[in-house]
Amino acid sequence: MAVPTLTVEHVTKRFGTTEFGVTAVEDFTFDVAEGEFVSVIGPSGCGKSTLFHIIGGLTGDYQGRVTVGGETVNGPHPAIGMVFQEESTFPWRNVIDNVAFPLELRGVSRAERLERALHYVTMVGLRGFEQRYPAELSGGMRQRVSIARTLAAQPKILLMDEPFASLDEQTRLLLGAKVTQIQQRLRQTTLLITHSLTEAVQLSDRIVVMTFRPGRVRRIVEVRLPRPRGDDILTSPEFGRYVAELWVDLREEANRGLDAAEHLAT
């Protein structure tokens, strides 16, 4: 296997005091090789976003170590581009200027950055909406603007936190396929955080299954499906087997999540 570009070593993160607090992530270890597509999957509230913020260098104060290209990360790393789970478009910029934002920071000329931004706007299916402002778009469209903005920066490592969550199943499949196309072409190292089984199997080389609170690595599944993964693969029995296998793990963790909530409620 190729050298790991991104490693997460024994990462533990607690919120609150030792007495009253939650351990969001515990002793979490995995790595992503160069050009590899890895998904992290787990039920709601298991610590996925916490992990995302730690890897992105936005959260300090944790135990363990995150490295990029062998260097310990402290603070946002220039090789990493992030797509956030929450709505993160700039409401005062229109679509094209939102997407061109990272290029603007690098001092790319206006004409060139608009042209490059337009390419990504088209890719996420928003051609014709360049001049619209986020307030005039649907939630799913805004999320696509955020995805395009991060892709426009062409980061070596792409970090995405449930980027397709607000999209319908059809758009999600199509956009997922497009993102993997780019990822394969640019050989981008990608870490996708998701709670969707099919999405994880469709896109990943490997899948890290998380346990529910504290978030630990339950299992790492290697997806041995050929690429590119067209419709024939999505409907194949192997695909179904992977989904079914993951579902067994995930159902248990999701149940624990629900039980924990019930416990608190009573």
Added chain:
Amino acid sequence: MIRLAPVFGLVTLIAAGLALQGLIAIDVVSRYVVPPPSEVLAALGRIVVEEQVPARFLLTSAETFAAGLLILTAGVPAGFWLYHSRPFRRAFEPWVAAWAAAPLVLAYPLFLVLFGRSSITIVILGVAAGTAPVILKTVEGLAATRTVLIDVGRSLRLTRGQMFRKILFPAAMPAIFTGLRLGLTFSLINIVGVEFLINLGGLGQLINELAERYDLAGTYAAIGFVLLASMLFFVCLEHIERWLRRAYG
């Protein structure tokens, strides 16, 4: 619908004027307390000619404009500073809020002693009255900036200056402009008030003089010019805000 709204406003105003005129005509409202609107309208032209309204209007507007510039250059950075340093914000924000609510104009004798009986004193009082809301609204707007937008900036490794120009300032801009509108209004009220009290300067002094002459219609007409100044400032601010929004879009 949108174009009908100003017409509707104007019609309401005219209707209210006519109603008042009627009430005064049938002696329900005493003409010695409220002059008939028709007389106020007639007085507009008269005071322009006889009482140097253009010069006074310019003076009061210039004082307010100067105060507004000072409020902007002091209030917005002060707001940024309070936002950036948590302990100072905790320490000072309640005081700024108290300051915003204080009837500073009552302290005008102190200002007279400190700065003399001049336009400078008037501008300083205007600044004193209008800065606090700008500071408060700036802090509020900055604090309300969504964390995820700041995170986007951090993940793209923005410098402090870029974070301010490209994210914090545009995010806080609507609140900052609300603060400026409030601040400018407070400032104008206080400037006219002090002019009235110390009988110096522009429209405030005119209101004082006309009132002392029992020229009620003239007094109300002069107040009309204060309203005009206030409206002009609002329109200007609106244009600046729209222009800035486009510049940042």
